Amino acid sequence: MTERRDSAVIAQQLQHRSVRRYLDAPVSDAQLERIVHAAQRASTSSNLQVVSVVAVRDRERKRRISRAIGGRSYVEEAPVFLVWIADLARNAAVMRAGGAEPETLGLIENTLIGAVDVGIAAQNALLAAESLGLGGVFVGSVRNNPEAVSAELGLPRHAFPVVGMALGVPDPEEGTGVKPRLPLAGVLHRERYDDRAWRPAAEEYEADYERYFATQGTPGRSWARTVIGRLATAAGLHGRHTMRASLRAQGYDSE
Ligand SMILES: Cc1cc2nc3c(=O)[nH]c(=O)nc-3n(C[C@H](O)[C@H](O)[C@H](O)COP(=O)(O)O)c2cc1C
Numbered sequence: 001m002t003e004r005r006d007s008a009v010i011a012q013q014l015q016h017r018s019v020r021r022y023l024d025a026p027v028s029d030a031q032l033e034r035i036v037h038a039a040q041r042a043s044t045s046s047n048l049q050v051v052s053v054v055a056v057r058d059r060e061r062k063r064r065i066s067r068a069i070g071g072r073s074y075v076e077e078a079p080v081f082l083v084w085i086a087d088l089a090r091n092a093a094v095m096r097a098g099g100a101e102p103e104t105l106g107l108i109e110n111t112l113i114g115a116v117d118v119g120i121a122a123q124n125a126l127l128a129a130e131s132l133g134l135g136g137v138f139v140g141s142v143r144n145n146p147e148a149v150s151a152e153l154g155l156p157r158h159a160f161p162v163v164g165m166a167l168g169v170p171d172p173e174e175g176t177g178v179k180p181r182l183p184l185a186g187v188l189h190r191e192r193y194d195d196r197a198w199r200p201a202a203e204e205y206e207a208d209y210e211r212y213f214a215t216q217g218t219p220g221r222s223w224a225r226t227v228i229g230r231l232a233t234a235a236g237l238h239g240r241h242t243m244r245a246s247l248r249a250q251g252y253d254s255e
Pocket of ligand 1: 016017018019020137138139140141142163178179
C-alpha cells in the first residue's frame with residue numbers, strides 16, 4: 001500500500017526487489033564510494049564501527065568465490081561484489097595500540113554487535129544503490145564457506161564475512177516483481193506480543209505468495225513449504241549448521 005504522504009525514501013524502500021541479473025554496464029568507483037559512504041552513516045553500536053567491506057571486481061576472484069560457495073551466477077556476473085565484514089580486528093588493534101589487551105572479542109555479544117551492525121550498514125548500502133538506479137542482492141551464501149571467502153579476501157583474525165552483496169545495473173529482462181510480504185497485522189504487535197496474530201496473516205500471505213509466483217511463471221509455490229525447506233532440517237542450511245566452528249576459526253569464540 002503506497003500512501004500519498006510517503007517520503008521519497010519510503011517510496012524507494014517499497015519498490016525494493018532483489019536483482020540477480022545485470023546489464024553489461026559498470027558500477028563506477030564514484031558510485032561505489034557514495035554507496036559505502038551512505039552505509040557508514042548508519043547508526044553503529046557504541047560508535048564502535050565494526051563494519052568493513054571488501055569490494056571485489058576481479059573476474060577471477062569473483063569466480064573463485066562463487067565456486068567456493070556453491071556456484072552463484074549473480075556473484076560472477078555482477079560488476080562489483082561486496083563482502084560485508086564484522087570487523088573487530090580494527091578495534092583489537094586500536095585497543096592494543098592504546099595499551100589494552102582485548103579480552104571480550106570472543107563473547108557472543110560482540111558477535112551479535114558485528115552481525116547487527118553489518119546488517120544495518122549493508123541495507124543502507126543497498127538502499128543507496130537502489131536510489132542511484134542500481135540493483136542488487138544480499139548473498140548469505142558467503143557463509144556456505146566462510147573459511148574459503150576469508151582466505152580469498154585475506155581476512156585477519158576477528159574479521160568475519162557475514163554477508164555478500166552483488167550490485168549492478170538491473171537487467172530489465174529479469175522481470176522479477178516486488179515480492180509480497182506478510183500482512184502488517186501478523187508483524188506489527190501493539191503493546192504486547194500476540195502469538196496468534198501470525199495465523200490469519202500467514203493464511204492471507206499464502207494466497208498472495210502463490211499469486212505472485214504464478215505471475216513469475218512458477219505457480220503452486222507455498223511460503224510455508226519454503227520455510228520448512230529452509231529451516232526444518234540442517235540440510236536446508238546448505239552447510240551453515242557448522243557456523244560456530246566457522247566463527248571460531250576467525251576468532252569469534254561465541255561464548
Ligand atoms: C541476509 C540475506 C541473505 C540473502 N542471501 C541470498 C543469497 O545467498 N542468494 C539469493 O539469491 N538471495 C539472497 N537473499 C535475498 C532474499 O532471498 C530476498 O531478499 C527475499 O527472497 C525477498 O525477496 P526480495 O528481496 O526480492 O523482496 C538474501 C537476503 C538477505 C537479507
